[in-house]
Structure formats: C-alpha cells, structure tokens
Amino acid sequence: MGNGNDQPINSNSSDNPGDIERDRVEANTSASASPPRKSVKASPKNASKSSRAALSARLKRSKDVELFVFDETDQGDENTSPLVDVSTIDLDVDTADSQPKQQITLKSEQGRLLLLLPSSSTTSFAPSEWEELCQQLTLRLNSGDRFLQPNTTVHLIARDRLLDGRQLQEIDELLSAAQLHMKRVYTQRRQTAVAAVTAGYSVEQNTKLDHFNQSPDAGEALDAPLYLQATVRSGTEIRHPGSIVVLGDLNPGGSLVAAGDIFVWGRLRGVAHAGSEGNADCRIMALQMEPTQLRIADKVARAPEKPPAHYQPEVAYISQGSIRIAIAADFAQLPVDTP
Amino acid sequence: MAMNRIIVVTSGKGGVGKTTCTANLGMALAKAGKRVVVIDADFGLRNLDLLLGLENRIVYTALDVLAGECRLDQALVKDKRQPNLALLPAAQNRSKESITPEQMKKLVRALSKAYNFVLIDSPAGIEMGFRNAISAAREAIIVTTPEISAVRDADRVIGLLEANDVKAMRLIINRLKPAMVEAEQMMSVKDVQDILAVPLLGVIPDDEQVVVSTNNGEPLILGKELTKAGIAISNITRRLQGEKVPLMDLSAPKESFFKKLRQLFT
C-alpha cells in the first residue's frame, strides 16, 4: 500500500527485515490503542516520510480516516519574531535578469519592412523570452496582414542580440507564412553575423543604427500608430511606443500599453494604459467602455461599479488630476484643460 | 505568539479547487484576525484575483517587484472587505518560466516577515510553475477530488514535495458527493486517504454555491449563511490554527430527513 514506491509490488513484507518490521510494531501499537469507530485520532508530530508509512499502516488496520490535529511542533519553525510593516521591507532585487518590457516592432521604411528585436541587458534570449517574442511576431503579422503586401522585403534589426541559425530560421518561417521575405540582417554581434551569413542572408555588421534604438527617454517623438485587427485576449499585452488602434475587442485579462492614445473600435474590457511614458494628455477611446482598469500617464481608475443602461462610444481623459469618462459625442464640446 | 507560516496549496491535477481553497482559506484566516497574504503563483493563468474580486485593483504584479519597478507593498492588493488580507498578483502576460524558484523564495521570505500566513496558490502540473510555488513553502495543503486521476496526480506531487523537503503535508478532499459515495460510485474519503497516507485537513462537499461565489468574486466564506462547503472551509481554517474540530457529517441531509419524518409520525 502507501504509494508503492518503496518496494517491489510482489515483495512480501513479512520477509523483509528492518524498516518494515518497525512500521508493523508502530502500527500494532496504535491499532491496539485505537478508539472505536467514528472517532478521530491525532496524527504524529511530524508528517515526515516514516510517519506517513506509519499512518498508512494504521489506516490499513482501521476503518476510520485520520484527521490532522495541529501540533506546535508541526511547524518546526523557530521564527517567532513580531510582524514588521510590509512597507518597510526593501527587497534587494537583481534587475539585471528581468526581462525587457519592449516588444518586437515592425516598421515600414522606403518600401521595405524593418523588424526590430527588443534591446535588452542580456544579449542572448532566454527560452521563455524567445517564445514570447515569436508569439508577438505572429500576433503582429496576423493582425496587420491586410496591410502587408506579399513579397515585401524584411530587414531584421537584431541590434546586439545573439541569434543562432535555428532562431533566424524560426523568424524567417513566421515571416514566410505572411509571404514576407527576410533578406538582410543588421547586427552588432559577430556570432549573429556568422549565423546569418551561413543561413544565406546578407549581413550588415556594426552599421550605425542609432535611429533604430528607440530609447524610452522622454522627449522623443512617438512611433507611428500600431494598427491591429484582432481580439486582444486574456494574457496578451501589447506595448507600443506610439498610439494603438485595435479593430476588435480588448478582452478582460488582456492589456494595451501605449505611449500615445488608445483607440478600441470594439469593446474595451481589459486594462488600457495610454500615455505610458507620462503624457497626461493622452486619451483612451472605445465604442464600448467596460474596462477592468484604465490608466493614463500615472493615474489609475477602475470602471464605475454600475454599468450604464446602454453603451455608447466614450472617451477617457485626465481632467483636474483624475481620469474621467465622457460620451464621445459630447467630448468635443467639453472644456478640457490644456496645459 | 506569532508563528509565520508559509503554506503552498497544490494538487498536480488541474481544476480540482486549489484557487478556490486558497481564496477561501485566506479570507477565513483573515476574518479570524490573522494577517494573511495570498500569492498567486499561477503566472500566465492567474485566477486568484478573480475569485477574490480584486482583479480591477491590480496595478503591479510580482514581476514588477522583481524587476525593481515598484516596491513590494505597492504590488500588494489590499482587500477592502477584509483589511487583514492582501494579494500578491501574478503576471498575466508572462509564462511560468519568467520567474525562478530563487526569486520566488525571496518574495515569500520577505512577506513572511509581515504576515502570519503566506498562502501560495500553485498552478497545476509539476513543471516550473509548481517548482516555483513550492520553493519557499514550509507546509503544503494537497487538494484532490475523489477521482482516481486526481488522486494519482496528488500522490505524485506528495512524492515531489517530500523530495523537496516540504514535510508538513495535509490533505483536503474537495467536491465530494456523499450520495455518490454511498452508492459506491465515488471514492470515499477513506479510499483516498488510504492511497495518499496524508493527515486529513478536511472534506469539502460539491456545492453549486462555490460556482456562484467564484463568479461574484465573493469568497464563499463571506456569505451570511454558510453552506456546507462554507462550513467545511471554516472548519479547515480552525484546524489549521490548532483547534480540534471533528469532521462534519456530510450525509446529514438524509438523516435529518428521516428525523423529520419520524417527528411527523410521533
């Protein structure tokens, strides 16, 4: 019985010396001392492996179940210090191995597409980061495919990230599925350059790429709006250093984070964060505004407890230091305070 | 005397009631005056916030704390109904690999200084997410339903917990249907315990009210009149704190029916 891991199934316990014998003795003791049915017995002090075996043996001999009874020693813990205030706790975190919040970017420039990988403090991709990146790329390709001309050339801007042949091929396959062709790889890494040449791409190494390095510094012009035709589902977060337009719904559990405005031509039911770099003039617009939460710059608001009788297009904006929602049709007439 | 306890709620099999138990135990312990933090360790498929009705109050997650983007207390969502209860939310948009057991330990250790109880809601499975969830635990609550598949997975998890030195384990059997057990169509409590050989913390009957409370984001335990499942959870909470509470008789409705019948005739 028990979990059956400890011995071959066919072994006859009476032939076995040592442990098994001891268990039987313990089991006998407790069985003989066991109170009549319907009663509840205390469990031994430590639910360790041997006491589990003992419990198992007792259970075999009894028709009862055995209920846990708390015992101070169960915790085996010397920690009796008084509680501290959680706000005084300073977690010494190592931010180096946290993953970047930047996402993959597709930009069109002079008739070709640039695919920019997010920059990061770590040059090689952790498996989970790579998986997320491929998912992002798939989503961007699928949700923008009406605008992607077949046979467009794509240049991959790999920055200082390390890519191997398999990863390059993976990106190429995703692009090919959208009828795009990866031709050239820009990299600052020798290793990536070698992999790219081996795989048959042309390579630009060490080219000055400053204008691609979207840094999150304040005062930078926003990127062109990101236009997505998609349902943004739970667990999907779309970040963009510009405005985001979604032709579809933002589901609960999904989130949009835009440095500019957010425009949802559908139901907005997840979390939307406009002006994520601090611009409090940004707005959130939706045909049907039922958000889990809205954020503009550093302000956060929850939806009103009571949903309106019927929905109409609305605009969320900051006025007098807090987020307000106005009916879109009325919004133009509202005296919005401008800095 | 404060004994700060770190308890992981885990199961192996999915959908057996880990999150339901964590939310309700957390709320019940808080109601009993303990300072409680519940941690959602189900990165990518978080639910605990929904069951507690705290979804719309989340601003930061555990990952933001680890990335140094906010302080630990900023990420904690306080429950308005029950100020003793706080939630540390998981990230919804990241995979289970985005946090390591070491990072989890760091978070849990820190929180255990400020709370009497740290309850960790483990994801299903035995992979990275599970490993994260158990990494800092001193005690484990194994949740299973009385079905062979769930019990088999629970047994596997118990083995893994032992191997990871989490020795204080207790069992919750959830969604028991007494009528089915009596008709010998469902494993009994005894059957389950015989296989798992873990002390029993309690048995929660199958109860439609659980689904209702899940949908409302109001833990069962907050209801004005506790249903049987609510009483079971309240008993479990008391046992966890050292009270000796006998198992409740789940076959009661039948008996009381006969009792009533008898009363009618006498």
Ligand SMILES: Nc1ncnc2c1ncn2[C@@H]1O[C@H](COP(=O)(O)OP(=O)(O)OP(=O)(O)O)[C@@H](O)[C@H]1O
């Ligand atoms: N005692 C019960 N009676 C009826 N329904 C229940 C009971 N316990 C849980 N449920 C239902 O079972 C479902 C799964 O519960 P829950 O989400 O708590 O499981 P879980 O183990 O956390 O799942 P996962 O592995 O996906 O994290 C929910 O719909 C919940 O309402």
Ligand SMILES: [Mg+2]
């Ligand atoms: Mg769960």
